[in-house]
Amino acid sequence: MSRNKxxxxxxxxxxxxxxxxGTILFALIIVFSLLLPGxxxxxxxxxxxxxxxxxxxxxxxxxxxxxxxxxxxxSIITSANLSGIVMAMIITRNVTAGMDxxxxxxxIFVAILAGMSISLVVGxxxxxxxxxxxxxxxxxxxxxxxxxxxxSLVITKGYVISGLPRSLLxxxxxxxxxxxxxxxxxxxxxxxxxxxxxxxxxGLSTYMIGSNIKATGFSGINTNxxxxxxxxxxxxxxxxxxxxxxxxxxxxxxxxxxxxxxxxVLVSVLGGINPNGGFGKVSGVFLGLVLLQVISSxxxxxxxxxxxxxxxxxxxxxxxxxxxxxxxxxx
Numbered sequence: 001m002s003r004n005k006x007x008x009x010x011x012x013x014x015x016x017x018x019x020x021x022g023t024i025l026f027a028l029i030i031v032f033s034l035l036l037p038g039x040x041x042x043x044x045x046x047x048x049x050x051x052x053x054x055x056x057x058x059x060x061x062x063x064x065x066x067x068x069x070x071x072x073x074x075s076i077i078t079s080a081n082l083s084g085i086v087m088a089m090i091i092t093r094n095v096t097a098g099m100d101x102x103x104x105x106x107x108i109f110v111a112i113l114a115g116m117s118i119s120l121v122v123g124x125x126x127x128x129x130x131x132x133x134x135x136x137x138x139x140x141x142x143x144x145x146x147x148x149x150x151x152s153l154v155i156t157k158g159y160v161i162s163g164l165p166r167s168l169l170x171x172x173x174x175x176x177x178x179x180x181x182x183x184x185x186x187x188x189x190x191x192x193x194x195x196x197x198x199x200x201x202x203g204l205s206t207y208m209i210g211s212n213i214k215a216t217g218f219s220g221i222n223t224n225x226x227x228x229x230x231x232x233x234x235x236x237x238x239x240x241x242x243x244x245x246x247x248x249x250x251x252x253x254x255x256x257x258x259x260x261x262x263x264x265v266l267v268s269v270l271g272g273i274n275p276n277g278g279f280g281k282v283s284g285v286f287l288g289l290v291l292l293q294v295i296s297s298x299x300x301x302x303x304x305x306x307x308x309x310x311x312x313x314x315x316x317x318x319x320x321x322x323x324x325x326x327x328x329x330x331x
Contacts, residue, residue: 018272018284025291032298039301047180049293051173054182055244056260056267057289061193062237063264064285068197069209069230070277071130071137076238077261078148079122081254084242085152087115088161088252095165108168116239122148123235127228152254162251172247182244189240194282196233206230210277259310266317267292 032040039045059076066073090111095104122144129140174181197203205226208216217223246252271288273280292313299309 018281018287021271021284021287021291025287025294028291028294028298032294032301036298036301040298043178045297045301047175047178049297050183051180051248052296053289053293054180054186055241055248055257056263057186057286058189058237058241058244059257059260060264060267060271060285060289061189061282062234062241064268064271064273064280064282065193065197065206065230065237066137066234067210067265067268067273067275068206068277068280069227070213071227071230072141072265073126073231073234073238074138074141074261075122075126075145075148076234076241076264077257078145078152079119079235080238080242080245081252081256082122082148082152082155083115083119083239084246084252084256085156085161085254086118087111087243088164088246089155090114091165091168092161092163101167104165104167108165112243115242116236119235119239119242120232121235122238123232124228126235127231130231131224131227149254156252156254158254160251160253164246164250168247169250170247172244172249182248185240185244189237190282190286197282202226202229207278210274210279212278263292263313266313269317 029040059080062076063073088111091108094107099107126137126141126144129135129144130137133140135143170181171185172182176184197206205216205221205223208219208221209223209226213223241257242252245256249256267288268280268285269275270291271280271286272284295312295316296306296309299312300306
């Protein structure tokens with residue numbers, strides 16, 4: 001009886017947290033609309049936000065799924081960059097001006113497959129190191145991050161690889177029914193992730209590992225296998241994010257998205273992901289993403305420095321975590 005009551009209280013608390021996040025988002029939209037009449041809710045600004053959100057959103061989901069197990073993946077950005085560099089190199093070296101659409105399409109397909117395979121292998125390596133060698137996720141993925149960054153710099157010598165075909169650029173810059181194509185990709189990925197986490201055995205096992213990995217092992221679940229699959233999914237999502245990035249920027253480089261790493265952690269925690277694992281929803285991460293994008297866009301239109309925006313994001317993270325700690329029973 002006590003357990004049920006505790007579980008119900010926890011669920012109510014998390015539900016209240018989501019309502020609070022939604023209320024803050026709604027309030028910010030009202031404030032920026034009043035401060036920037038005719039600008040903030042303008043179709044062009046909304047479309048601009050919809051273009052900026054997806055790549056960070058997919059990376060945030062890549063971070064989220066590892067955090068649900070009580071881990072972290074610091075290599076998502078460098079994995080995405082290496083994946084994008086491989087895609088761009090294959091395409092730029094094989095696509096020529098005289099090729100027809102079908103030939104170009106096949107080369108792009110092979111390039112995407114190669115890039116995704118690399119990010120999947122990176123996820124596999126991370127999972128194996130964490131599950132079987134027993135290195136902590138933060139150290140394992142920090143090592144992988146540094147290794148991948150070095151490989152990317154050696155391959156590119158620090159230069160930018162650019163000049164991608166127009167058909168690929170539509171993935172990052174195309175618009176359908178007034179909505180950016182990347183936004184459709186992100187929404188599709190978010191739906192798949194929500195189903196995976198809420199409706200499958202793998203998803204349940206992921207939450208259980210984050211709550212108590214030893215008890216999960218005693219229940220008959222192969223925790224090593226689940227951990228490896230989680231990091232492979234994280235790697236695959238990083239690869240997908242790289243596809244959106246190179247298509248949007250028309251280039252690939254070793255240092256792209258370096259500022260995204262800590263923001264993905266911020267978005268995850270802000271969206272209700274427990275840093276110790278065991279709890280979090282895709283819907284919360286989505287709300288957190290939109291909240292940060294609204295803040296960034298509103299402050300940018302007000303002419304406030306981007307550096308101050310980053311400072312506010314950091315303060316928001318500390319504030320949210322402080323409030324959560326204060327709400328815990330016994331405090």
